[in-house]
Amino acid sequence: MSVEPFDPGALKLRLDAAVLEELIAAATSLDVDGFGLSRERITALAAVARHDGQIDWRAAAAEIDVDALVALIRLYTLAEILPGWESGAKSPVIPLAAELKKRGAYPDDLTAWIKSNTENRFLPYGSLMDRL
Numbered sequence: 001m002s003v004e005p006f007d008p009g010a011l012k013l014r015l016d017a018a019v020l021e022e023l024i025a026a027a028t029s030l031d032v033d034g035f036g037l038s039r040e041r042i043t044a045l046a047a048v049a050r051h052d053g054q055i056d057w058r059a060a061a062a063e064i065d066v067d068a069l070v071a072l073i074r075l076y077t078l079a080e081i082l083p084g085w086e087s088g089a090k091s092p093v094i095p096l097a098a099e100l101k102k103r104g105a106y107p108d109d110l111t112a113w114i115k116s117n118t119e120n121r122f123l124p125y126g127s128l129m130d131r132l
Contacts, residue, residue: 013047015060020068023048027071030078046084049076049092057092061099069096070107077118088120089127097124 013019022037023045029036037045051057061069076093079085093114100106114124 013044015048015055015057019045019048020060020064023075024068024071027068027075030074034082035075035079042082043084046082049079049082049085050087050090051092051095052090055092058095058098061096064096064099066100066103066105069100069105070110072096073100073110073114073124074117077114077120077123080118080120089122091120091123093120093123094126098126 022041026035026037034042048055064072073093073096076085076087076091076096080087080091097106097110097114100110111124
């Protein structure tokens, strides 16, 4: 058994335009192993696989076009199988879906697709406690 090295620099990854571009590109490769990302990039990008105090997907979502939002929702729905990308109630899918709904652009079939492609019970709506 091998142990992957810990890279503290990966924890400092920011959700900037370059990272968003990389994630959107990965979202076009949903049928490719690892979404076309190298093992190193999968490890590094795990730092932005949660909507929490360090990463604000809600603010980022406001700047992303509708097609890219849908692509990112699909990516993050499927990506929970990647090591370190498990996110439960902190999934970026939740604020991304909320942004689509706010814009009135949420596709009718997206919830069914999400539910059929994940075991994360919080998708796409989030935790009830977070919504209160």
